[in-house]
Amino acid sequence: MLLIGALSCSCTEPTTAYPPRPVIPPDSVVTIAAGPQYMRGAMHRFFWGKHYRTVWHQPVRVPVVSLRKLVPGGLRPTEAGGSFQTKNLRLVDTNGREFVLRSVDKDPTKALPENLREGFVGRLMQDQTSVIQPYGAYIVPPLAQAAGVYHTNPRLVYIGDDPALGKFQKDYANALYLLEERPEGDQSTVASFGRSAKVESSRKVFTNLVLKADFRVNAPQYLRARLFDMFLGDWSRREDQWRWASFVTPAGGVRYEAIPRDRDHAFFKFDDGLLTHIIGWVKSNYQSFHEEIRLADVEGLNRAARPMDKSLLVYLSRAQVQQVADSLKKRLSDQVIDEALAAWPPEIRELSEAEFRRKLRSRRNQLPAVADKFYELLARDVEVPGTDQAERFVLESAGPAQVRLSVYRRGTVLADSLIGQRTFLTTETRTLKLFGLGGNDQFDLLDLPETNLTISIYDGAGQDGVRVVGKLPARPGVTVYNSGDGNVINLPKSIKVEAYQPKAEEFDAAGWLLRHRLY
Structure with missing residues (x-):
């Protein structure tokens, strides 16, 4: 839960010492920091990393929204969920379209045994949430749109003590979220999901792929999405991080196209502390978002997605891989990068815009070389199912x-x-x-x-x-x-x-x- 001391309301409601949570009406604006608790002293930062602590500590202005007013007819919460880190709440509108609220702050301690969550290990693991750029997902959509990669369209919102949360009010009120479409089912009205009438899970798609050859994945399109992952430094791309837009082919088969989701680990910054740098040597998949994508680190960067890559890219030649990389590099122009960074709240642009402009331009220029190394790694040992x-x-x-x-x-x-x-x-x-x-x-x-x-x-x-x-x-x-x-x-x-x-x-x-x- 975010610290209420970092929150101030722009409305005219009187404030008192009690109750501890201020009443924040919808249609107002709050100024809030995503995680002020991650700002630590110089000694801690030396050993455990600077990460994005300054960004987490920086207050930003965020609209307070009501679920009843977010879309025509409102949104109704249906199911709580999430991974070991992110707290999610599924929502549905009157037409059956699904959305999801994804917490900006994370709780990685849920992956630990209960007896470790409250102690030193749990506190340290929670502190390492600061490796995530809390507003990273905000700049991905304009980059993905230019790249030709499907994407969600997250919106930064603050949910107050909203009665529309119903039975979820206690656990989900008074927090900062990203609100985005949930890529599932009929998405024929959503251009960023390819206007597919049937979006399916990875489990369903991989079941079909090995059931019969009528089901195919658009391999060049999937490759484009994977190279885009490398551009963002997003190393956590396991199978459940994807959904698949399906399209019926003229021959009566089904073509699947990849929809990446969950950009929590894009722009990961881990190795800027003494101890985290040492850990990074051992956990080579913990790739930090540097100006240079080191060719020697391409294998670690893609370890989580390696089973998928080996299966779905098996028929692509070196020339085809290079063609996609060259196209992606051309699409991600300086202008595209600048326009994407402009999507950040002004307070975050001031802190991070220059750094990200430099890094994104440099990583874009390396894409052909990175793609060639990626091809070499996959071509070394090939499995054809x-x-x-x-x-x-x-x-x-x-x-x-x-x-x-x-x-x-x-x-x-x-x-x-x-x-x-x-x-x-x-x-x-x-x-x-x-x-x-x-x-x-x-x-x-x-x-x-x-x-x-x-x-x-x-x-x-x-x-x-x-x-x-x-x-x-x-x-x-x-x-x-x-x-x-x-x-x-x-x-x-x-x-x-x-x-x-x-x-x-x-x-x-x-x-x-x-x-x-x-x-």
């Missing part, structure tokens, strides 16, 4: 030290249709793993070149076939992992065949969700 339908995986030579993978839908009446294709260079890729998942899959090895690429074939569920169609080098570097489920395997001795028990995350579509922490 099929679906729970039948697919045909074809491996063949594409030139010296090059292997082309083509994955087709196995047809019964219609000809096989291409799902995805990519050429792997042995200068980039050292291991390639193919997972049949469900269905009766076929793996065909054509004229493979002599390479140092290690290829592993995992059959999964169903009765699968593996065969050689053409010539193989003396050492093809291929191993077939056979679960013994009635597979037909006709291979020369140069190809290893090993019996194995499929792991839970390798076997079928439900198991694949385990990789994404969604099952």
Whole structure:
């Protein structure tokens, strides 16, 4: 809860010593600091970081709103929620559109055992909330709009002792929030969600992706969103930080496009204290928002999203990745950055505008190099999942030290249709793993070149076939992992065949969700 000593009302209500919470009418303005408690002494800052303490301590003018007046017909609270840090309250309007109030201040101690929350560990963990730029989400929408990335549209509000909170009044009154649309369900009226009539969760989308090949993710669009994450320094991009706009394709399938949400860790500033700097060496995913995106740190910056990236970007070439990076760099012009920073409250602009202008321009200029490093990391060890339908995986030579993978839908009446294709260079890729998942899959090895690429074939569920169609080098570097489920395997001795028990995350579509922490 915010300290009431940092709050003053611009209305004409008389103030008294009692009650302890002043009565603040709607349609007024308060001047309030997001977290004055995070301003600490010089010794504490030396060891535990300067972070954004000055910003948290700076009072800003914020409108006091009533849920009954925020939109025509008002908003009704329906459900309390949130992560281990952010306190959320879901709201719905008269048309069924959902919104969410997200607390500006956080409480990370909820992730601790109860016996540690009130002691030194809990107090220190709470203090590290100051690594977050409390108004960072405010400048993301204009940047995302220019970048071509879907986004929410947060609005900074103060909720007083509003009777419209109903049963949530005790826990949610008298606090500073970001109010934004909740990307779920029918969003056909919201341009920043692609006007999708059906926005779905990551669990639903990944279930569909491995159910059958009719469901696809727009990989270049997802890549654009991921490079934008790196531009913002947002390292916490696990699967639940995304929603997905769905669109029916002319062929009757579904195309998914990524909607990033929850920008709490954008512009993260952690390593400016002696002890936090040391911690940052160990926790390399705790990437601070510096002027330079160090190429050596790109892997740590993207660790949380690595399972998603490996699955969703598997068919993109180096040239395609560079094309998206070049486009993003061009879109994020100096003018776009300046206009985004102008969205901050004047008090915050005075503190942070010069720093952020310098950092955002520098990070934008590095995007092509960062994208190339990102591609190299993903290309090193590649995993290609099929679906729970039948697919045909074809491996063949594409030139010296090059292997082309083509994955087709196995047809019964219609000809096989291409799902995805990519050429792997042995200068980039050292291991390639193919997972049949469900269905009766076929793996065909054509004229493979002599390479140092290690290829592993995992059959999964169903009765699968593996065969050689053409010539193989003396050492093809291929191993077939056979679960013994009635597979037909006709291979020369140069190809290893090993019996194995499929792991839970390798076997079928439900198991694949385990990789994404969604099952």
